[in-house]
Amino acid sequence: MxxxxxxxxxxxxxxxxxxxxxxxxxxxxxxxxYYLDFKTPIDLMVAAIMSAQTRDETVNRITPALFSKYRTAKDYASANADALVDDIRSVSFAGNKAKNIIAACKMVQGQYGGKVPRSMEQLAELPGIGRKTANTILINAYGIVEGxxxxxxxxxxxxxxxxxxxxxxxxxxxxxxxxxxxxxxxxxxxxxxxxxxxxxxxxxxxxxxxxxxxxxxxxxxxxx
Ligand code: SF4
CATH class of the missing domain: 1.10.1670.10 (Helix-hairpin-Helix base-excision DNA repair enzymes (C-terminal))
Structure with a gap:
């Protein structure tokens, strides 16, 4: 490093x-x-949370199967935590990241009707997402360039x-x-x-x- x-x-x-x-x-x-593969804003949010201190190639290797299994914020929000940890076990800090993914998706589902929010302030409040990831989501999911x-x-x-x-x-x-x-x-x-x-x-x-x-x-x- x-x-x-x-x-x-x-x-x-x-x-x-x-x-x-x-x-x-x-x-x-x-x-x-951008270097991580995704099709939907929720895919991107999950991939971005997983990418911290993990190689892009590792994230891109596991996301095809992950994104087939979990397609919506609701799918992640209702996921069994142990099963999700197992699904993402190749990434570093899988336990913590699985916890953040589930918590973030619960907020997305509960507060934003299942849609990843489109504002810096709302994104930055989600677990596991700081300003860098919020910028990443805004730019690559929505074409909104604030920073x-x-x-x-x-x-x-x-x-x-x-x-x-x-x-x-x-x-x-x-x-x-x-x-x-x-x-x-x-x-x-x-x-x-x-x-x-x-x-x-x-x-x-x-x-x-x-x-x-x-x-x-x-x-x-x-x-x-
Ligand atoms: S930007 Fe170019 S010249 Fe400067 S340190 Fe990097 S490789 Fe060397």
Missing amino acids: LGYNDMDKPRILKDSDAAKLVAGLRKAYPKAK IPVDTWVIKLSYRLGLSPNKDPDKIEADLKGIVPKDGWHNFAYVLKTHGKTLCKDVPICSRCPVNSICPKNGVTEKI
Whole structure:
């Protein structure tokens, strides 16, 4: 697992360079998109809850069978907890996540007529769902773009690339919203994640990087 090197102070880019770097990354990964499979808002909500500290591939491997068995919020709300834990046992913290899925779906069923809500405030009140997941659901289920989901990759790369000096997700989101043009908010998290998985890894491959002429960490060797 990557972590911050606290001895490594981020060099914050000036605004014009940050804009160029963001434009370069968006150009390099124009097709970057959300990485979990889903068909309905309830599928997405459940997949997103399961994805915390779990590989996307693991979530995508178990969701076809899960989504066939449980199709609606009511199905999850009335699920046997032990059976649901067993159904999602490949993900980390399966017990806790099953509990959150059932509790969130009970709220969705009881308060919103079985429909995943479409507002940040309502989503963020659901168990297992914070601002990142709420943003993810709004963008990918409903096309409502209020912010930028800040996941682990966004935290790591925003810091490394000098786009934000912060480590708090809400502050990072605010910093990014000031740099990324609004028409790029919907997938900038996925642009960064794709870049992190392909080039800007734990030990980055800077020589092949499309933004290495602007990046303040070009040639970095220490972990983030
Ligand atoms: S130059 Fe290196 S550290 Fe900077 S964004 Fe590219 S791969 Fe990452």
